[in-house]
Structure formats: structure tokens, C-alpha cells
Amino acid sequence: MFRHAQLESVKAWVVDPAQRSLPLHVRIQRAVRQLILDGALDASKPLPASRALATSLGVSRDTVEAAYGQLHAEGFIERRVGSGSFVAEGARRLGGRGTTARTSTTQQPLRLSQRGTAMYRNGGVREFLAPRAFVPGVPETRNFPLATWERLQRQVLKEWGSTALLHSPPQGMAPLRKAIADYVNLERGAHASPERVLVVTSSQQALTLCASVLLDPGEHIFIEDPAYHGARKAFDAAGLDCAPIPVDVDGMRVDLLRDARQRARAVFLTPSHQFPSGATLALERRLQIIEWARQHQAWIIEDDYDSEFHYAGRPMACVQGLDAHQRTIYIGTFTKSLFPGLRIGFMVLPTELVAPMTIARTLLDGHSAPIPQLTLARFMEGGHFGAHVRAMRAIYCERRDVLAKLVRRHLKDFVEPRVPDGGMQMPCVFIRDIPEQQAIDAARRARIDLLGLSGLHASRESASAGFLMGFAAHTPGELEAAVKKLAQVLRVVAR
Numbered sequence: 001m002f003r004h005a006q007l008e009s010v011k012a013w014v015v016d017p018a019q020r021s022l023p024l025h026v027r028i029q030r031a032v033r034q035l036i037l038d039g040a041l042d043a044s045k046p047l048p049a050s051r052a053l054a055t056s057l058g059v060s061r062d063t064v065e066a067a068y069g070q071l072h073a074e075g076f077i078e079r080r081v082g083s084g085s086f087v088a089e090g091a092r093r094l095g096g097r098g099t100t101a102r103t104s105t106t107q108q109p110l111r112l113s114q115r116g117t118a119m120y121r122n123g124g125v126r127e128f129l130a131p132r133a134f135v136p137g138v139p140e141t142r143n144f145p146l147a148t149w150e151r152l153q154r155q156v157l158k159e160w161g162s163t164a165l166l167h168s169p170p171q172g173m174a175p176l177r178k179a180i181a182d183y184v185n186l187e188r189g190a191h192a193s194p195e196r197v198l199v200v201t202s203s204q205q206a207l208t209l210c211a212s213v214l215l216d217p218g219e220h221i222f223i224e225d226p227a228y229h230g231a232r233k234a235f236d237a238a239g240l241d242c243a244p245i246p247v248d249v250d251g252m253r254v255d256l257l258r259d260a261r262q263r264a265r266a267v268f269l270t271p272s273h274q275f276p277s278g279a280t281l282a283l284e285r286r287l288q289i290i291e292w293a294r295q296h297q298a299w300i301i302e303d304d305y306d307s308e309f310h311y312a313g314r315p316m317a318c319v320q321g322l323d324a325h326q327r328t329i330y331i332g333t334f335t336k337s338l339f340p341g342l343r344i345g346f347m348v349l350p351t352e353l354v355a356p357m358t359i360a361r362t363l364l365d366g367h368s369a370p371i372p373q374l375t376l377a378r379f380m381e382g383g384h385f386g387a388h389v390r391a392m393r394a395i396y397c398e399r400r401d402v403l404a405k406l407v408r409r410h411l412k413d414f415v416e417p418r419v420p421d422g423g424m425q426m427p428c429v430f431i432r433d434i435p436e437q438q439a440i441d442a443a444r445r446a447r448i449d450l451l452g453l454s455g456l457h458a459s460r461e462s463a464s465a466g467f468l469m470g471f472a473a474h475t476p477g478e479l480e481a482a483v484k485k486l487a488q489v490l491r492v493v494a495r
């Protein structure tokens, strides 16, 4: 028979609301298994007979029999004809009174590698999960042409059949690589061919690949100051030494690369729309950086994350298209132009990097799922991508203007908006002494998400405090309600 405490513990499992989705016999089986793992059952004494336990628990004998049968099949108990059920020898060794596998691991401090510890301490990239005002970089998804996507996906399944269920080539499905190459050549002035396109999960994955394939731990990489935190964290995680280069109204101060104290093997930048300042890298600087890379045999990592959304004419052609020496790695993503759940980004690579990057990518996650790749290829080939981007560009442009007006009206005592020519977020700089982190924390309590500007700078001294406000995912009415709420929050913090 079970002792009182043991029986109570089994009963607790049976009535636990968190286990409600499990059949009764599974709850009993797990409860008894836990007692065995905890070393709480005396191995020399038989488990209660199924009829007795069924009566104590108020369940049918068949239910207890099913639980015992499963414990037997898993090797936790032995059933001896005539003498009952006993804790199996092997399971007893697993448990041992009071020293379970479970308790002993929780008592040991967690031991991670130095790299793992540093990554964990540094934090991840996606800290905002709900699309609340004013999460930066999140597109509007409520008006996405889902019916078209669904139709194209059905076509893919019909034409490809079960072949679409197999692995994709690690470099990406051929129709998508072609559609991407055509798109970046036409719209971004790139020099791409399908053979030089690598389909990846995200820009973030592309950054991780660049960090690990191109540089060794301890080597320097020039990055913009301020910089996109996702890039800096990817480089930090790979053990690279990030050397910040200041940004002004014309983008990164490329002239400083030549005089920098450190020699770097690569430079990371967002030339179309500097993150977070919004500056566009001037043409002269584009040419200078290409020359610097050629001279030093260094790599230019160009993150062209949201150039589809430029509101003052066409955006400048990408650096990759100007680079005749194949020193530039172009990174693009569909997270912003389509939707973040798609998880498709791409790289346009110098020819000699295609094989090493593709092989390295197989070690990260093998390949990207074929069905979304093929659906996206059709979405692009059929002109739906272009149409969607044009429609969203008009919507985001209006939302940017609405937000600028709202900030000037309701937040004028606290911040000055730096209205960007493109993109999906607006930097706002404090015009009086307001503690940035306190403002961000107070806003979060009011269910408003802001990304602080100071943390994106290499040093707090060089930083202009303030925050980024994403505007793309919210209607004018939603923006107005959130700005008014934010005004109340800032009034309290600035007191």
C-alpha cells in the first residue's frame, strides 16, 4: 500500500488542472513514475494492488491497470505473478531515496561555455513579441493579401506534389533564387545572378554566418555607431571585437576607417537607411568604402533591411551594385517587406563565398522550408510582391507623417522627432533631461514598447538619449491613442 503522503501525491496529479488534457490513466502513470524517480517507493514492498489503488483514487480498476501496464512497458516496474508489482531494479538505481536526477540537476549551478554565458548575459534580439505601439521594424500584416498567398501555395502543392515535402537544396529553391536576383538587379541596382543568391532564414542568420565564416574570434570588425543591436550581438557572440565608427547625416564616417587604430577584416553597415539614425550613405562614401575594402582585401557587409520603403523618390542603388571587386555581401530580408513569420532572408554573395557560406549554413539549420520558398517565388514572379510593396509604401508614408504630427503636437515638451525619408521607425531625441530607461520602463508598464537610443551607441557619452518609435504596424487612430498615452507617461517621468 502507498503511505498517506504518497497517495496524496498521486491524487494531486489526478486532480491537477494543468494535467486535465491528459487521460486519467496517464496522470496516474506519471504520478507513480515520479514517485519512483524521486526514490520515494520502497523497492522491497509491492506497489498497491490495482483494485485497492482504484478504490483509493475513486477510479476504475481498468484505469489503474492501464497505468501499471504502461509503467511496466517503460521498464519502471516489474510484475510478478502472485506477488504483485515492484519498482524495477534499473528504475531504482535511477532514483535512490531523495537524490533524484531532477533535484540533483537543479542543485548544481548551471554551467555554460564562456561563449554561452556571454550570449545569455547579452540578451537576444527579439525583445518585443506583441505588435504593440511602437515596436520598431514591424510591418502591417492585417491587410496582407492572404487569399493570393493561399492560392499560390495551393498551386505549388498541386504542381510539386510530394516533392515539395522534401529537403530544399541548402542554397535555396532555384525559382526563388532567380526571383530574388531579378528583383535586386532591377530595384536595388545590384549585380546578382541566381548562382550567387543564398536563401537564409533571416538577416540575423546571414549576420551570424558572416561573423563565423569571415572572421576569427578576437578579430576586429568596423560597425556603425550607433548600430543595429542585432548585428552587434551576432558579432559579439562570435567573439569579434566591434570597432565603432561614428555616423553623421551622410551615414558612416568612412574617412575614419583609414586612420582607425585597429585593422579590421570587415565592415558592417546599413547604407540605404542607417539604423537607427535614418541617414543615407553618401555616394562619395560608398565609393570610398569600396576602395578601402579592395585595398585591405576586407569584406563589406551591407544590410539592406528596409529599402523597399523609401518615401522621397527611389532609394540610392546598393553598395553591392557599385562594387566591381566582389568584396560586398548584400543582405536582404522579407521580414519587413512581407511579414516576419515568413522567415526568409537572402544574401547575394561574391562568387568565391557561395560554397563556404552554403556549407556553413547547413550546419546552422540545414535549409529553408521549400513550400514558403516556392510560394514566395510565385508571389514575386506574378507581380504581387511589387504591388504589395507599393501599397504598403503609401500606407507607411502616411503613417510616418501622422506620427510626426502627433509627436510635434503631444510630445513637444519632451522630444524632437527626426523624421526619416524611409523605413518603418522614427527616432525621437529628448530635448530635456529625462532618464531614458525610466521612461522606457514606465511606457512598458502602460503597454507601450520603445527601443532606447542610448543602448545602440558604443558609449553613453556619445549618445543622444531618446527612443525609436515604430509606426508601420499601426493605423493613424491607433498611433494617436498611443501617443496620447505616452504623453501622460512622459509627463510623470519628467516631473
Ligand SMILES: Cc1ncc(COP(=O)(O)O)c(C=O)c1O
Binding pocket: 136, 137, 201, 202, 203, 204, 205, 228, 230, 270, 275, 303, 305, 332, 333, 334, 335, 340, 344, 345
Ligand atoms: C537593421 C536591421 N537588420 C535586420 C533586421 C532583422 O531582419 P530579420 O528578421 O530578417 O532577421 C532588422 C529588424 O528589425 C533590422 O532593423
